[in-house]
Amino acid sequence: MVVAKGVAEIMNDVASPAQIAETIGSPPDDEERQPARSAARCARHKPRIVIVGGGFAGLAAAHALRHADAEVVLIDRRNHHIFQPLLYQVATAVLSPAEIAAPIRQLEVKQKNLSVMLAEVTGVDVASRTIEASFPEISVRKIAFDYLVVATGMRPSYFGHDEFARYAPGLKSLSDAETIRAKILGAFELAETTDDEDERARQMTFVLVGAGPTGVELAASLAQMVRVTLSGNFRRIDPSKSAIILLDAANRVLPTFVEPLSRRVTRRLANLGVKVMTGVTVETIDEHGVIAGGTRIPSATVLWTAGVAASPVPKMLGGKTDRAGRALVDPFLNVVDASGVFVAGDAASVMQNEHPVPGVAQAAIQEGRYVGRLIANDLKGRKVERPFSYFDKGNMAVVGKNYAVLERGRLRTSGFLTWFVWAFVHILSLPQLQNRLRVQRQWLWSYFTGQRSSRLIPEPPRTPGTETR
Numbered sequence: 001m002v003v004a005k006g007v008a009e010i011m012n013d014v015a016s017p018a019q020i021a022e023t024i025g026s027p028p029d030d031e032e033r034q035p036a037r038s039a040a041r042c043a044r045h046k047p048r049i050v051i052v053g054g055g056f057a058g059l060a061a062a063h064a065l066r067h068a069d070a071e072v073v074l075i076d077r078r079n080h081h082i083f084q085p086l087l088y089q090v091a092t093a094v095l096s097p098a099e100i101a102a103p104i105r106q107l108e109v110k111q112k113n114l115s116v117m118l119a120e121v122t123g124v125d126v127a128s129r130t131i132e133a134s135f136p137e138i139s140v141r142k143i144a145f146d147y148l149v150v151a152t153g154m155r156p157s158y159f160g161h162d163e164f165a166r167y168a169p170g171l172k173s174l175s176d177a178e179t180i181r182a183k184i185l186g187a188f189e190l191a192e193t194t195d196d197e198d199e200r201a202r203q204m205t206f207v208l209v210g211a212g213p214t215g216v217e218l219a220a221s222l223a224q225m226v227r228v229t230l231s232g233n234f235r236r237i238d239p240s241k242s243a244i245i246l247l248d249a250a251n252r253v254l255p256t257f258v259e260p261l262s263r264r265v266t267r268r269l270a271n272l273g274v275k276v277m278t279g280v281t282v283e284t285i286d287e288h289g290v291i292a293g294g295t296r297i298p299s300a301t302v303l304w305t306a307g308v309a310a311s312p313v314p315k316m317l318g319g320k321t322d323r324a325g326r327a328l329v330d331p332f333l334n335v336v337d338a339s340g341v342f343v344a345g346d347a348a349s350v351m352q353n354e355h356p357v358p359g360v361a362q363a364a365i366q367e368g369r370y371v372g373r374l375i376a377n378d379l380k381g382r383k384v385e386r387p388f389s390y391f392d393k394g395n396m397a398v399v400g401k402n403y404a405v406l407e408r409g410r411l412r413t414s415g416f417l418t419w420f421v422w423a424f425v426h427i428l429s430l431p432q433l434q435n436r437l438r439v440q441r442q443w444l445w446s447y448f449t450g451q452r453s454s455r456l457i458p459e460p461p462r463t464p465g466t467e468t469r
């Protein structure tokens with residue numbers, strides 16, 4: 001049985017340059033995709049596969065390597081995997097963070113050749129086949145690898161306006177979702193207490209910048225919350241009178257869907273009370289609100305649901321990247337000129353039939369699984385001849401209760417049945433059985449009562465001795 005080294009052992013087992021040279025052998029001198037077998041064959045230790053990122057792609061790669069006679073080291077700066085498609089429900093108080101997350105370390109129980117490390121990768125040296133990882137409260141350590149899989153995903157991009165980030169949080173992590181939830185719920189509390197009519201209107205105006213799936217789903221869920229969940233909860237304000245504005249520079253919502261579906265979604269949003277403003281560019285976001293298309297919109301809650309850019313790790317590989325910072329990879333997801341170094345998921349720029357493979361969970365899972373299998377085969381001395389091929393299972397977006405849209409090839413559907421399929425697919429895709437059971441229970445509760453069980457505004461930490469009582 002393959003027994004993984006302990007984390008401490010791996011952290012201390014940093015190869016010296018001489019050892020590294022011994023480990024990896026000579027670098028490939030032709031342009032062919034070189035299997036990293038020279039490293040794998042080395043008898044000094046079991047080949048080490050380092051996977052950076054415990055998202056969809058990283059976990060799929062690790063799983064595909066479960067039978068490999070190798071040390072698999074999975075590094076993530078978070079201790080949990082997030083099911084990002086439901087983050088918007090945490091931001092709008094439907095679900096609590098734990099319901100859509102799973103501890104990555106739990107994988108060690110099931111997969112004996114796997115070690116999990118909580119660390120942030122801060123450097124990659126492809127030539128010496130080492131990565132640099134920063135361990136919280138410990139130090140920066142180097143870790144040698146024989147194969148490297150980078151699956152570090154994306155982060156919000158403010159298109160060169162990083163100053164917007166202070167006023168308009170993006171939605172990428174659980175803490176982002178909790179920040180947004182606290183902002184939304186806090187705005188209603190302030191609206192209830194203020195005597196200033198303009199300020200009340202500002203607190204009750206919510207602007208979402210970006211009308212892709214995240215913006216649409218978040219806006220629709222917020223509209224449902226103000227009309228149903230918060231109804232009757234306040235004496236001085238009527239939450240259903242809130243303004244929810246969805247802005248985008250593009251000329252329609254959901255630009256990755258076909259136009260007829262996009263039109264249906266616009267109508268549906270209007271029915272829910274969301275004002276859609278397309279073809280409008282955001283010029284400023286500040287403490288007062290937004291200036292878009294030359295008009296100021298006073299708002300205390302501006303949310304960024306627009307652009308994304310790759311994490312900095314793909315750039316550290318030294319190869320080419322696209323404009324969003326994703327690594328350009330060959331059809332085998334291998335970084336060109338870096339044998340045994342792969343990029344999977346959102347961090348990779350993969351072309352198929354002259355079209356980019358979309359940055360969605362299914363693509364990340366399929367790419368991660370492909371890379372894992374490719375490495376497992378390489379370890380056995382088998383060369384994989386078939387390049388990665390993405391199988392598109394379809395694109396979905398949910399627009400409030402009882403309504404979703406689906407596009408799959410020529411199939412385009414919308415309405416209640418599509419929503420039901422969306423709910424079913426999402427329940428099944430959650431990472432653990434306990435997530436599935438908990439989300440199912442919360443959804444049933446919300447569906448029949450209109451209530452949301454996670455309406456919490458966290459208290460700020462108090463310094464002992466400063467309390468009034």
Ligand SMILES: Cc1cc2nc3c(=O)[nH]c(=O)nc-3n(C[C@H](O)[C@H](O)[C@H](O)COP(=O)(O)OP(=O)(O)OC[C@H]3O[C@@H](n4cnc5c(N)ncnc54)[C@H](O)[C@@H]3O)c2cc1C
Pocket residue numbers: 052053054055056057058075076077078080081082084085086087088119120121122151152153154171172213214311313344345346347359360361362364396
């Ligand atoms: C709000 C939101 C809603 C979405 N909705 C949908 C949807 O409905 N359907 C769909 O198909 N897709 C959806 N997506 C897209 C989907 O979630 C992504 O395509 C998918 O998560 C990509 O998987 P990944 O493994 O490449 O990256 P991720 O899942 O983002 O995982 C990357 C991992 O890398 C870790 N990491 C990053 N940098 C470092 C570092 N330097 N060191 C260590 N660890 C690091 C991160 O902590 C993270 O765990 C949504 C995304 C978001 C943000």
